[in-house]
Amino acid sequence: MNKIRKGDEVIVIAGRDKGKRGTITQRTDDSHVLIEGINTVKKHTKPNPLKGTTGGIVAKSMPIHQSNVAIFNAASGKADRVGIKLLADGKKVRVFKSSGDEIKAA
Structure with a gap:
């Protein structure tokens, strides 16, 4: 399961465009x-x-x-890490590490 997917809003954390936000349009590999x-x-x-x-x-x-980008958490207004949580029905969902809130699928 990819932690960062197409359609996610991300923020660049390293490199020439550090601090800029954008939406992922494609995964090249x-x-x-x-x-x-x-x-x-x-x-x-x-x-x-x-x-x-x-x-x-x-x-x-x-x-x-992908190591140079982090998913953007709209609730906190900052970059956040992504974790995987197993639900009671056996489904895997992505969650924000800071708050534990589920990441909505784009």
Whole structure:
């Protein structure tokens, strides 16, 4: 069970974009996530007349390692750690470590 999933609101805790918040749009692999508006780079693209694209400089989001982000707890307004709790009916749910509240599925 992944502790950080697509659709979660996260805050960057390390790196160039430290302190910024965003929503996870995609998990690129087991350890990297793509967050909208975070870790953007300028990419120079060539024009391709077959595809109908023009050349130029494009801003593109790049993946960031999941250890550099923490889930955002709206109740406390801070970054929080995630734990796994087993319910009475056998289901596993994600909870905030600080308060024990369940994390709502996005």
